[in-house]
Amino acid sequence: MTSPGTSAPQSPPTAALGADPGFVVQLDSFTGPLDLLLHLLREEQVDIADIPIARIADQFLSAIGQLGLNQAADYLEMAGRLLRLKAQMLLPRPSDEDWEDPRHELVRRLLEYQQIKEIVGWFERCAERRALQYPRGYIPPPPELPPVPLTLDLLQLLEAVQRVIDGIPEPVLHRVVPRPLDVEGATARIEALLADGARAEFNWREALGPRPTIVDVLSTFLALLELAKRGLLHLHQPAPFADMVIRRDTALAAH
Amino acid sequence: MTPLSQLIEAALFSANRPLTVEELQTLDAEATLADVRTALDQLREHYDFDQHAVELVELAGGWQILTRPAFAQAIEQAQFAQRTPRLTGAALETLAIISYRQPVGRAEIEEIRGVAAGGVLRALQERGLIEVVGRSEQLGRPLLYGTTPLFLELLGLKDLAELPRAEELTIALQPPRPAEPEAEAGADAAASVPSES
Amino acid sequence: MTPLSQLIEAALFSANRPLTVEELQTLDAEATLADVRTALDQLREHYDFDQHAVELVELAGGWQILTRPAFAQAIEQAQFAQRTPRLTGAALETLAIISYRQPVGRAEIEEIRGVAAGGVLRALQERGLIEVVGRSEQLGRPLLYGTTPLFLELLGLKDLAELPRAEELTIALQPPRPAEPEAEAGADAAASVPSES
Numbered sequence: 001m002t003s004p005g006t007s008a009p010q011s012p013p014t015a016a017l018g019a020d021p022g023f024v025v026q027l028d029s030f031t032g033p034l035d036l037l038l039h040l041l042r043e044e045q046v047d048i049a050d051i052p053i054a055r056i057a058d059q060f061l062s063a064i065g066q067l068g069l070n071q072a073a074d075y076l077e078m079a080g081r082l083l084r085l086k087a088q089m090l091l092p093r094p095s096d097e098d099w100e101d102p103r104h105e106l107v108r109r110l111l112e113y114q115q116i117k118e119i120v121g122w123f124e125r126c127a128e129r130r131a132l133q134y135p136r137g138y139i140p141p142p143p144e145l146p147p148v149p150l151t152l153d154l155l156q157l158l159e160a161v162q163r164v165i166d167g168i169p170e171p172v173l174h175r176v177v178p179r180p181l182d183v184e185g186a187t188a189r190i191e192a193l194l195a196d197g198a199r200a201e202f203n204w205r206e207a208l209g210p211r212p213t214i215v216d217v218l219s220t221f222l223a224l225l226e227l228a229k230r231g232l233l234h235l236h237q238p239a240p241f242a243d244m245v246i247r248r249d250t251a252l253a254a255h
Numbered sequence: 256m257t258p259l260s261q262l263i264e265a266a267l268f269s270a271n272r273p274l275t276v277e278e279l280q281t282l283d284a285e286a287t288l289a290d291v292r293t294a295l296d297q298l299r300e301h302y303d304f305d306q307h308a309v310e311l312v313e314l315a316g317g318w319q320i321l322t323r324p325a326f327a328q329a330i331e332q333a334q335f336a337q338r339t340p341r342l343t344g345a346a347l348e349t350l351a352i353i354s355y356r357q358p359v360g361r362a363e364i365e366e367i368r369g370v371a372a373g374g375v376l377r378a379l380q381e382r383g384l385i386e387v388v389g390r391s392e393q394l395g396r397p398l399l400y401g402t403t404p405l406f407l408e409l410l411g412l413k414d415l416a417e418l419p420r421a422e423e424l425t426i427a428l429q430p431p432r433p434a435e436p437e438a439e440a441g442a443d444a445a446a447s448v449p450s451e452s
Numbered sequence: 453m454t455p456l457s458q459l460i461e462a463a464l465f466s467a468n469r470p471l472t473v474e475e476l477q478t479l480d481a482e483a484t485l486a487d488v489r490t491a492l493d494q495l496r497e498h499y500d501f502d503q504h505a506v507e508l509v510e511l512a513g514g515w516q517i518l519t520r521p522a523f524a525q526a527i528e529q530a531q532f533a534q535r536t537p538r539l540t541g542a543a544l545e546t547l548a549i550i551s552y553r554q555p556v557g558r559a560e561i562e563e564i565r566g567v568a569a570g571g572v573l574r575a576l577q578e579r580g581l582i583e584v585v586g587r588s589e590q591l592g593r594p595l596l597y598g599t600t601p602l603f604l605e606l607l608g609l610k611d612l613a614e615l616p617r618a619e620e621l622t623i624a625l626q627p628p629r630p631a632e633p634e635a636e637a638g639a640d641a642a643a644s645v646p647s648e649s
Contacts, residue, residue: 031344032370074370074605112367118424119351123410127342130411132324133312134336134466138516139271142531150579151537152606157551158616164564167390197373256503265505265523266530282530305502306453308462326462333478336466384561387567398566 033078034113036063041110048110049105053089058084081106186223194233194248204235204244256301259286259294264320270386273317315407316414339409349375350384350406354418358388358399376400384409453498456483456491461517470514539579546572547581551603551615555596557587573597583607 030036039061046052060082064075088102101107190207207220224246228235234247256264262282267274281292286294295318299311311342312321322330330336341348349372352364364372379385388401453461459479464471476488492515496508499517509518519527537548546569549561561569576582585598604611604624
């Protein structure tokens with residue numbers, strides 16, 4: 001899901017994000033962002049239905065400050081969600097009746113996840129009980145038996161052929177139809193990167209967006225070629241098969 | 256011990272997994288399924304009555320001879336046999352989701368856990384605890400997963416119907432699909448599910 | 453059954469090798485070697501007297517519970533009967549892919565069916581229906597499989613040209629594409645283009 005290298009490089013959030021020095025959690029012991037979130041809620045002894053989003057969001061961010069990059073994407077997604085909620089909670093409420101709690105979806109997911117955790121607890125007790133019973137340790141080797149005569153006919157084979165064909169994912173072309181090329185979107189992403197004056201060049205993969213599909217790759221590629229043709233950027237490849245590097249056109253930078 | 260109980264005992268001693276009543280029936284061409292069940296009962300009672308250290312356990316749709324829990328500590332201390340390695344938290348959560356929602360695709364699992372699931376799914380498949388049971392009709396025809404008999408064996412369950420029902424859990428969230436106890440129907444059920452939604 | 457015989461039975465059942473009298477003594481700190489020998493005798497007599505299908509055997513300097521030779525034939529027959537002459541669905545589908553796309557490598561088969569193919573390929577090879585026909589020029593030089601003369605014989609075909617055409621399987625799949633195109637693959641393909649310009 002998170003193929004490293006394709007998504008824009010994400011630096012892990014640093015301790016600067018509202019870290020509480022007295023607050024230490026061992027992230028390895030959590031199975032994911034929801035697990036961590038549940039732990040924080042339990043620590044704070046708050047009601048799941050009425051989460052103090054601002055406080056919890058800050059704690060979540062400080063907790064993931066120590067994250068390794070390979071896990072980062074899953075936790076960062078949740079961090080982003082919490083920050084968005086934090087902002088939404090600060091908005092003035094129209095009236096109590098009309099107000100739709102923006103936390104609703106998060107609460108639903110937390111409850112669903114808690115249910116999974118309860119089942120996990122039940123599984124663990126079952127497995128623990130089962131592990132107290134040992135099967136026979138020595139299993140005699142299976143006897144050497146003459147081969148069983150085999151029956152096979154053409155109809156069986158052709159039925160299998162049909163099953164295989166039925167199971168083949170739709171050809172690529174068909175799947176492209178509902179998601180046409182989005183060269184404009186890709187152009188906007190590239191222009192945003194070019195607008196960042198701090199960097200003279202960047203890897204073209206940064207322009208792909210999160211979780212790129214083949215279509216995204218093609219769109220980005222076409223946009224790059226178009227922008228290069230218009231003289232807005234230079235493309236170059238340091239070595240065969242290496243990633244393309246995008247460089248702002250110096251004329252544009254001066255502009 | 257009747258001749259059939261003896262045959263069954265010998266077969267169960269020679270197998271490294273639970274054997275079904277149907278498999279045990281092949282031991283004796285004359286025996287009916289009812290005969291096999293009677294002989295299994297006799298064997299179980301015999302082990303209990305004579306206070307053997309082993310017992311006959313119904314497991315994953317079949318029968319297996321296992322040591323009684325009371326002797327676990329002695330076996331472990333003497334290190335004559337090894338305990339099955341424990342599953343990680345991630346693996347257990349994934350199994351929990353699959354066991355209740357099978358047939359289920361990777362995207363749904365990832366949505367519930369909030370974590371990428373590719374590695375865990377592969378590990379569970381390699382351990383033989385889950386298997387591909389079909390393909391979804393949805394875009395890209397993603398693979399659908401279900402649990403295997405080995406999963407039931409690991410937890411010591413007779414069948415999926417032994418899983419706690421949603422109403423029995425403290426968090427009373429109804430899963431979108433109720434747990435289907437028919438493990439065998441996996442592949443066929445997988446193909447028919449999308450038409451329901 | 454005395455407590456020591458029970459411990460010994462549990463240990464011998466769960467161990468994967470014969471256990472010596474000294475090893476068995478470690479089960480009970482109070483027991484002497486003579487106690488262990490007495491308990492072993494009791495266990496052996498119990499198995500004999502009650503006509504269990506298993507017996508206590510001294511071999512390789514230790515003790516082991518083994519099924520009695522008298523039942524070996526019945527178990528073999530049952531294991532034979534349990535082997536069906538029919539191929540499983542997975543085996544048939546794999547065979548279908550190989551027959552229409554030979555020579556074909558394992559990766560391609562797995563891509564089409566979306567399931568690991570190692571076990572099925574081995575089974576088909578053991579049954580003499582497929583064989584290794586060469587190696588691919590691709591990275592790692594994977595093995596390529598094709599069907600055997602026995603395959604044709606079973607289907608009553610003179611040669612492969614007599615197979616009914618299944619164009620979807622031979623043509624529509626070319627070039628095979630993964631269900632979910634990995635961004636990596638796409639990126640590499642795209643990245644190699646500019647070098648031409």
